[in-house]
Amino acid sequence: MEESGLRGFLKKLEKAGQLVRYTDEVMPEPDIRLIGRAAVDIAAGNTGPAVLLDNIKGYKGKQLALNVSGTWANNAVMLGMDKDTPLKDQFFEFARRWAGGSDGELKWVKNPPCQEVKITKDINLYELLPLFRVNKYDAGFYFSKPAVITRDPEEPGSVDKQNVGLYRIQVQGPDTLGIQVLPFHDGGIHLRKAEEMGVALPVVICLGVHPVVSLMASAPLQYDKSEYKYAAAFMETPMNVAKALTADLDIPADAEVVLEGEFVPRERFVEGPFGEFPGSYSGSRRQFRIKINTVTTRKNPIFENLYVGRPWTEHDTLIGLNTSATLYFQLRETMPEVKAVNAIYQHGLTIIVATDNRFGCYAKTVAMRLASTPHGTSYAKNIILVDGDVDPFNLVQVMWAISTRVRPQKDVIVIPNTPGMPLDPCSEPPGVGAKMIIDATTPAPPEVSREVRMVENLPDAEPYQKILMDLQKAAR
Amino acid sequence: MKCVRCLTDNASKVAEAPDGSKAWEVYVCSRCNFVWRSTEEPEVIDPEKRDPWFQLADVDVDDILVFSPVPPLRK
Known part of the structure; x- marks a missing residue:
């Protein structure tokens, strides 16, 4: 059976020549930041590879994946297209898959890979995961590509109102996270309701998921639309999910790392700054806090993170077409x-x-x-x-x-x-x-303009491109 | 231990390199939540060399802006 999840996707990238293994020893800082930056900078975000590192000083043997969704070539592989596919063609394939909407199917599985290893005592995220400072003046080590899962506390049985969101998270203690969820985010609606009710909102954070799950987590979907169902429709195959161990939350069955816990209700804690997607640092703010009580992982998990900073970065590629497709369909209505x-x-x-x-x-x-x-x-x-x-x-x-x-x-x-x-x-x-x-x-x-004739497009010229490129290749 | 960002005595060691290499330690400040590794660049972990723009010394952390205010409890 074809491997699913992040691992399956990394295999596809490797086959397409879009994954490299970095085996020389690197320092967590600043080397990882520089490698993430370089991977996306190759050909201005077009052809750079994903990078798998396994020789990080102090974290020897632990695996870290960078730039998985970072470039248009990797995006084309995700869409099942040739890695050289022009962006406009990727957009139309993306829009075709996106039009599948929330009709995808979920399949609940027992004993999922993401729960092969279970840790409930002495959780220390700084030692479990190869963390690093993404940008120099960030407040600490961040998860920049997490899938954060919560349910509507007023309708805890609703799968459609369950949210999978991508929010920045700072590891603020061995089992403590600071997280930016804004009021207009779907997760922000869940949090406001829980705080009004005076209850601690259960939460699960998944690290290292299939790029389509990250894609949906970062997409501006409607409140009552399921990111998992969108992901299943997009991938044109049922999405395997499993129940978290400590709460009624659905998680991608093949996630690499799963952190389970609760929001600390009705308190705020200093978080930030963080180098954000416009290429500027956000300020320090008081934000939400999560306490983790259970960690599960696959065997030899791959921690995945992304470099975000001065554009172009993986963040831009990740959210580029989902933002475009959302607006495209809204306008065309x-x-x-x-x-x-x-x-x-x-x-x-x-x-x-x-x-x-x-x-x-x-x-x-x-x-x-x-x-x-x-x-x-x-x-x-x-x-x-x-x-x-x-x-x-x-x-x-x-x-x-x-x-x-x-x-x-x-x-x-x-x-x-x-x-x-x-x-x-x-x-x-x-x-x-x-x-x-x-x-x-x-x-x-009836607007008037100057009489002029523009030179016509020459679509018949396109086949000649291939002929010329073949001739050029032969001439080398 | 002194925090390199807010300069108060609220920092402590929370982790060591898990592979036993003793390559580095990680510190956390419980007041401003700054986190750093002992092997980072001086501009990050040396208060003298850090960009003053990013320092939180002389700032009352309770005055820092909140994006999502705590809502009233339902009756």
Whole structure:
């Protein structure tokens, strides 16, 4: 049987030439940070490999995986595509799988691999896992790619309202975690309810899961949609889950490491700073705390973490297409003229939409719609509109559209004093911002524009690319 | 032991290299929750060399901003 979970995916990456094993001895700091940074920097986030380390000083023999979802080549492997697949084609395959929505099937299994090893006494996460400081001025050692699972305390039987979220976690003691869950997160809703009820919310943190689980955990899914069902539909196979040992929570059966515990109710503790996805450090805040009481793992577990910092990083690749696909489907509900959405830049602080103009100035209403989607309300700061036949993932084409279509006096609009994203370093005060619309589409009637004919696209040229590349290969 | 970030006497050793190599120790401050390893760069673990922007000396930790305030208990 094909191995599932993170291990199965690492095998697929290895087969595609997208996994390397780093066996030379490294220091936890700063070497791991530098290796994570380098892996994603190769060809600007396009072709770098995932990295498996097993010779970390002081942690000898423990395994750490980095950059698993870090590059578009790895993303293509996750989508079952050739690793050289262009981003626009990856987007459409991603959107096709995403359209499966929450129809996926869950299968509960007993004695899952993730519970092969069980630890309930003398838990010391600093010794169990090869932790490291992700960025120099972080407050400590962080889990930057955890899957955090909680249930709605008012409806504890609801699988659909069970949440799998990706929230940053600082290891603040041998069995103690600090975690940033914001009020608008689904996990934040669970926490608010539990604190209103005065109860400790049970929680499980899974480390080292299949990248599709991380993908769904980081996606802005609706509150009552199951990340696991989305993951199953996306993978086009039932998702194996198991019951945690200490609470009625479902966990990926093949997770590498599972931390079980409870939130400390009605208290806050200092956490941060942490180098965040806009490439800036967040401040120190008082946040939630979790106490861990049980750790289970697979035998010889692989701890997985990601490097996040100045973009481009694995974080950008991980959330790039799920942000794009979410907005794409939301826009197309009422605006089928929308052809593609590129929201890969800083979680959609800058977004490029390819759309046809149904009538004059229509594209600008697409921008307004985008700016009022749940995600776009705080994000979607810079909105660029291009014609439907422009590839929004090809920045050469986008810049051409801006260069030759934009009449600044008509097509650049700034809407001041709108919601903003607090982690955006130029949101001032944090949470307040503005929207800019750049309409680089071709004017449609009744709007008038200068009579001009553009040079036609040459799709028939494409097959010649292969011929030329083969000739080039032969010439080496 | 003194915390390298908030400079109070609230830090203590919580871990050693698990492979027995004695390669490093880990320290935690129970007041500001700063965590560090004995082998990190001086700019991280030496208070004299740390960027003052990131220090929490002379800061009352109870004044630090809360993103998710504690809600009222239901009656």
